[in-house]
Amino acid sequence: MKHIIIHTLKQAKRLVVIVIGFTILAIGIAMIVLPGPAILVIPVGLALLATEFIWAKKLLMAVKARFNRMRKGN
Numbered sequence: 001m002k003h004i005i006i007h008t009l010k011q012a013k014r015l016v017v018i019v020i021g022f023t024i025l026a027i028g029i030a031m032i033v034l035p036g037p038a039i040l041v042i043p044v045g046l047a048l049l050a051t052e053f054i055w056a057k058k059l060l061m062a063v064k065a066r067f068n069r070m071r072k073g074n
Contacts, residue, residue: 021048
């Protein structure tokens with residue numbers, strides 16, 4: 001019984017992280033055309049999703065690499 005409760009809590013936490021991550025990511029994407037700091041919000045959403053999805057981690061790494069290249073001027 002205790003195992004089921006722990007498993008359910010882990011799944012609930014995962015669901016909350018996924019919902020919040022996609023919400024923040026969607027807000028960041030909307031900020032591309034709306035006023036707001038999309039360049040800051042999108043990586044935050046990706047960072048949350050990267051805790052659960054490999055594709056988000058790879059995309060976040062690509063965004064970080066592009067940001068570092070832009071910062072260095074190349």
